[in-house]
Every structure is written in C-alpha cells, then in structure tokens.
Amino acid sequence: MVIQKMIKSVIFDLDGTLLDRDASVEQFVSVQHDRLNEHLKHIPKSAYMAKFIELDCHGHVWKDQVYQTLVTEFSIETISWQLLLADYEIQFQCHCIPFPFLTEMLDELKQQGYLLGIITNGRGQFQARAIDGLGIRDYFDAILISEIEQVRKPQVEIFQRAIDRLGVLASESIFVGDHPEADIAGAKSAMMKTIWKRNSLWAAATEADAIIDELNEIPAILGQFNSY
Ligand SMILES: [Mg+2]
Structure with missing residues (x-):
C-alpha cells in the first residue's frame, strides 16, 4: 500500500x-571594520557595529540609507557610502551563519x-x-x-x-x-x-x-x- x-x-x-541574520550581520560588520580599517580606524569598532545594527533595524532598512547615515554621523571621508554598500553586497555572503x-x-x-x-x-x-x-x-x-x-x-x-x-x-x-x-x-x-x-x-x-x-x-x- x-x-x-x-x-x-x-x-x-x-x-x-x-x-x-542577527549573528551574520554582527560578524560581517565586525570584519568590515577590520577590512576597511584605513578608512574607519577613527571610529571605535563597537560604536560602528552598534550604529550599523541599530540603523539596519533587523534588515528592514536597506543599506544605502544605513551607509549614508554612517558616513555623515562618523565623518567618514576617505571612502564613499557607495563603496561601503558595494563591500556589503559582495562580502555579506561570506558571513552567512x-x-x-x-x-x-x-x-x-x-x-x-x-x-x-x-x-x-x-x-x-x-x-x-x-x-x-x-x-x-x-x-x-x-x-x-x-x-x-x-x-x-x-x-x-x-x-x-x-x-x-x-x-x-x-x-x-x-x-x-x-x-x-x-x-x-x-x-x-x-x-x-x-x-x-x-x-x-x-x-x-x-x-x-x-x-x-x-x-x-x-x-x-x-x-x-x-x-x-
Ligand atoms: Mg524572516
């Protein structure tokens, strides 16, 4: 039967x-701060991570907005929000948990x-x-x-x-x-x-x-x- x-x-x-996603984002942002350190070293990693996670709103806000705000709030001058976004789009998949x-x-x-x-x-x-x-x-x-x-x-x-x-x-x-x-x-x-x-x-x-x-x-x- x-x-x-x-x-x-x-x-x-x-x-x-x-x-x-929460764990993946946390790992990604931490590694991004390391990888792009020459542009981000004036920002404490913990502050960069906390602000990203807050602005991301558990994925409900797309990262164009997140990076534009980060660039302004942290006075990031040597890398554009577009390049930070491109880094996210390419690298996030390496941190999928x-x-x-x-x-x-x-x-x-x-x-x-x-x-x-x-x-x-x-x-x-x-x-x-x-x-x-x-x-x-x-x-x-x-x-x-x-x-x-x-x-x-x-x-x-x-x-x-x-x-x-x-x-x-x-x-x-x-x-x-x-x-x-x-x-x-x-x-x-x-x-x-x-x-x-x-x-x-x-x-x-x-x-x-x-x-x-x-x-x-x-x-x-x-x-x-x-x-x-
Ligand atoms: Mg879901």
Missing part, C-alpha cells in the same frame, strides 16, 4: 528562519521526499548570494525572491506562485517562518499550514499550526500532520 502524505512540500522564509541543524533538517526532509522551497522578501541578487553563502541552494525545488517576483509576503500571490512551481496544492504545503504577519498570516491567507519559528523580536504568532524553537523539530511535526 502506498501511504499518501498529506503534506508534500515545505516552504521556508530565509532571514531569521534558516539564516541567523545558519541556525543550528539547518543542513541536517534539510537532508532529512529531502530523504523523506518532501519538495522544498524558499520565499524571501528582499533584493534579488543579494538574497540569492545569501542562499549560496549558506550552501543550501541545491536542496530547493523553488526559490522566490520578492524583488524578482515583483510581489512580496504577506501577499497571497507569492505563496500561490511558490506552490504552483512546486506542483502541489496549498493544503499539501506548510510554510515555516519567523514573522507573524509576513510569514504566518500571509501563508494562512494562502490556505497553507504554518510553523512559526519563535523569535523574541515579534509578538507570538498564535494562529500558527505549530511553534518551534529549533529547526530539528520540523521533521517530527510533519510526521504528526501526515499521521492524521
């Missing part, structure tokens, strides 16, 4: 779900035959480089980046497009993300099941079908859905 799985595809958010158990979890889901996808809000080339920085591109059957798709979470259309590309129904798909609005409410309105990866930045996404703290909890949760 062939057991039909109820859930056939698992679609993930990237930042704050697969990629530990995964959450624990990332590849173990993806290996397990792949082995169990799930189709895998990513839907991420952000710049096309930058998000693509971050996925490569984590070394996980080959696990995914569909990758949707909002700038390329011209539609972003929580709009239903981007979720619908992802499941169309995977060739599954919404009812056969589960979305894993950390943002209550963009990820959980968005996927719910697309009629998908949802797993909220708990994040202290946001209020609890109580409408999620399941809540996890670590990525290695996902296979067991899928097992529960598929045993109904």
